[in-house]
Amino acid sequence: MAFYIARRLLLALPALLGLVFLTFVLSRVIPGDPAATLAGDAATPAQLAEIRAQYGLDRPILEQAVIHVRQVLTGDFGRSVFSGRPVAEEIAQRLPATLELTFAALLLSTLLGVPLGLVAALNHNGPVDHLVRVLSVGGLAMASFWLAIMLQLFFSMELDILPLRGRVDVEIGMPPLRTGLVLLDSLLAGRGDIFVDGALHLVLPAVTLCLPGLATIARFTRSGVLETLQKDFVLYARAAGYGRVRLAAIYVLRNAVNMVVTQIGLLFGALISGAVAVEAIFDWPGLGTYAVQAILSADYKALLAVTLVVGVVYAVVNVLVDVAQALIDPRVAEDAR
Amino acid sequence: MTALRHIFRDPVAAFGLLVVLFAVFVAIFAPWLAPYPDDAFESHLLQRLRPPSMEFPFGTDNLGRDILSRVILGTRNALVVAVSVVLASMLIGVPLGLAAGWKEGWMSEVLMRVTDVFLAVPQLILALALGQLIAPGIGAAMVALALTYWPFFARTVFAETRRLRGALFVDALAGIGASPARILFLHVLPNAAPAILVRATIGMGFTILTAAILGFLGVGAAPPSPDWGLAVSEARQHLPEAWWFPTFPGLAILLLVLGFNLLGDGLRDAADPRLRRSRR
Numbered sequence: 300m301a302f303y304i305a306r307r308l309l310l311a312l313p314a315l316l317g318l319v320f321l322t323f324v325l326s327r328v329i330p331g332d333p334a335a336t337l338a339g340d341a342a343t344p345a346q347l348a349e350i351r352a353q354y355g356l357d358r359p360i361l362e363q364a365v366i367h368v369r370q371v372l373t374g375d376f377g378r379s380v381f382s383g384r385p386v387a388e389e390i391a392q393r394l395p396a397t398l399e400l401t402f403a404a405l406l407l408s409t410l411l412g413v414p415l416g417l418v419a420a421l422n423h424n425g426p427v428d429h430l431v432r433v434l435s436v437g438g439l440a441m442a443s444f445w446l447a448i449m450l451q452l453f454f455s456m457e458l459d460i461l462p463l464r465g466r467v468d469v470e471i472g473m474p475p476l477r478t479g480l481v482l483l484d485s486l487l488a489g490r491g492d493i494f495v496d497g498a499l500h501l502v503l504p505a506v507t508l509c510l511p512g513l514a515t516i517a518r519f520t521r522s523g524v525l526e527t528l529q530k531d532f533v534l535y536a537r538a539a540g541y542g543r544v545r546l547a548a549i550y551v552l553r554n555a556v557n558m559v560v561t562q563i564g565l566l567f568g569a570l571i572s573g574a575v576a577v578e579a580i581f582d583w584p585g586l587g588t589y590a591v592q593a594i595l596s597a598d599y600k601a602l603l604a605v606t607l608v609v610g611v612v613y614a615v616v617n618v619l620v621d622v623a624q625a626l627i628d629p630r631v632a633e634d635a636r
Numbered sequence: 637m638t639a640l641r642h643i644f645r646d647p648v649a650a651f652g653l654l655v656v657l658f659a660v661f662v663a664i665f666a667p668w669l670a671p672y673p674d675d676a677f678e679s680h681l682l683q684r685l686r687p688p689s690m691e692f693p694f695g696t697d698n699l700g701r702d703i704l705s706r707v708i709l710g711t712r713n714a715l716v717v718a719v720s721v722v723l724a725s726m727l728i729g730v731p732l733g734l735a736a737g738w739k740e741g742w743m744s745e746v747l748m749r750v751t752d753v754f755l756a757v758p759q760l761i762l763a764l765a766l767g768q769l770i771a772p773g774i775g776a777a778m779v780a781l782a783l784t785y786w787p788f789f790a791r792t793v794f795a796e797t798r799r800l801r802g803a804l805f806v807d808a809l810a811g812i813g814a815s816p817a818r819i820l821f822l823h824v825l826p827n828a829a830p831a832i833l834v835r836a837t838i839g840m841g842f843t844i845l846t847a848a849i850l851g852f853l854g855v856g857a858a859p860p861s862p863d864w865g866l867a868v869s870e871a872r873q874h875l876p877e878a879w880w881f882p883t884f885p886g887l888a889i890l891l892l893v894l895g896f897n898l899l900g901d902g903l904r905d906a907a908d909p910r911l912r913r914s915r916r
Contacts, residue, residue, distance in 0.1 A: 310752070317753030432648060436901060440893035442845055444852045445868050445886030448875070456876035572760035576849055580872075590761070591853060594768045606765050610757045 416520025649902020729789025737797025
């Protein structure tokens with residue numbers, strides 16, 4: 300097992316190095332001139348040259364590559380050509396907002412998806428089962444940006460019961476900064492009003508973002524429960540007089556949950572992708588809006604840094620998922636040898 | 637044929653097939669089906685943002701164009717983009733998967749590690765970065781999408797090739813002197829075809845959805861294209877008054893992606909009954 304984990308970690312390393320290389324190649328083929336963007340339209344050639352020298356854009360390409368790799372390895376992503384501030388600092392500032400949103404969405408999809416999948420499996424091939432099947436495929440077919448706008452239209456503009464955008468109301472203000480998570484910080488500061496306001500702001504983005512996860516989790520809970528229901532121990536327990544619901548909710552679900560846990564890790568990619576559009580629509584000040592802003596302003600350092608940070612988190616999550624799979628089913632580790 | 641019979645016996649998958657066939661029909665005959673086929677490009681500023689009526693069943697948009705016509709004309713764009721992207725990813729991914737799966741060794745290892753690099757970032761993020769770097773526009777977005785989706789084909793074909801390599805019929809073919817190329821293309825590839833078809837069907841849904849997100853974020857199709865994602869983005873400034881403006885293009889995306897996903901699900905069952913519909 301230790302051998303398997305070590306091997307899996309080693310395998311993740313080349314992918315990350317490849318990603319650093321890929322991002323550098325990308326930054327070289329970029330068509331816009333970042334120095335021109337930074338200097339503005341009225342810049343003289345002398346000013347442009349000065350800015351190129353300041354940001355190292357005038358050095359030979361090989362030298363730039365070495366500098367790039369060294370900088371990335373030390374967590375230095377350079378300065379944003381848009382704001383002039385260090386990219387690493389800006390990302391660190393925005394990461395908590397994205398984490399709060401994705402965690403809320405993951406929680407919602409688990410809390411709703413597991414019971415849905417369970418009910419569907421217990422009514423196999425019944426009307427509820429078909430409904431959950433259509434829902435679980437439909438959830439993956441729904442364009443997040445469209446759902447976000449539809450929810451905004453109905454709940455914020457038409458009914459006016461949920462806030463349209465942002466993390467908290469401007470008049471209420473952000474809680475004192477500790478973790479960067481509004482819900483946690485407001486509790487730490489003892490500000491119930493901020494907590495309620497923050498939670499209300501979280502509802503629509505989190506509901507939008509949870510849908511693909513909800514669909515996937517419902518689907519895998521359903522198939523996991525169906526598979527477990529066919530096992531011998533279930534037959535024995537039923538013969539011994541266990542109630543159907545109690546058996547399913549306690550013993551079958553516990554066996555099926557392994558399959559669901561591995562899915563939750565894999566959902567991270569869908570969550571981050573969804574967050575880009577959802578954050579842009581709800582003005583959520585996270586990595587997604589940062590990426591969109593970087594694209595619009597041709598801020599390639601910021602864009603590459605976001606890509607890389609997402610890649611690193613993704614790699615770690617995937618290794619954790621593989622290790623979990625191997626722990627749950629030792630045959631996975633055997634096969635990998 | 638047995639696959640087709642399986643699809644028809646499964647009402648949900650049959651619904652998916654029906655939606656896909658309907659979309660293909662609409663895409664082919666779009667200029668004749670659309671009530672105002674010129675509204676792909678022409679604007680009529682005197683009839684801006686009219687609500688749905690007998691004259692304009694889906695209403696009109698911010699430039700007075702009939703939304704029903706634009707949704708119909710957009711079907712062709714969506715399908716052309718998706719088919720091109722999936723075919724291009726197949727052309728890259730399938731040969732690489734075959735090569736990597738057939739022989740163990742450093743080549744195979746390197747190929748699979750390259751797929752790791754491309755799968756190291758969620759597809760949308762990579763497509764956003766690539767699309768923006770190549771050049772903003774629908775062509776670059778298609779290249780970017782193909783570059784992000786080929787590893788899925790490579791992985792699928794790799795797994796199938798590895799599975800089939802040890803099969804008895806492959807040993808027999810090698811024994812009677814068939815060349816590796818002959819075995820790979822005439823025997824292994826046809827056996828891997830069901831898995832490739834399932835992957836391609838699911839890839840169609842994925843590509844339509846991702847291309848719509850790119851269009852929405854302004855990295856894909858550009859005005860005045862009747863792109864669905866772009867239409868939803870253009871509609872944002874006219875809310876809440878013009879609710880019909882984002883609603884119908886969004887429903888079109890939902891229906892078409894749903895069709896491909898349901899069909900892909902059904903095909904997967906047909907290709908491998910052991911997996912049942914519930915598995916990946």
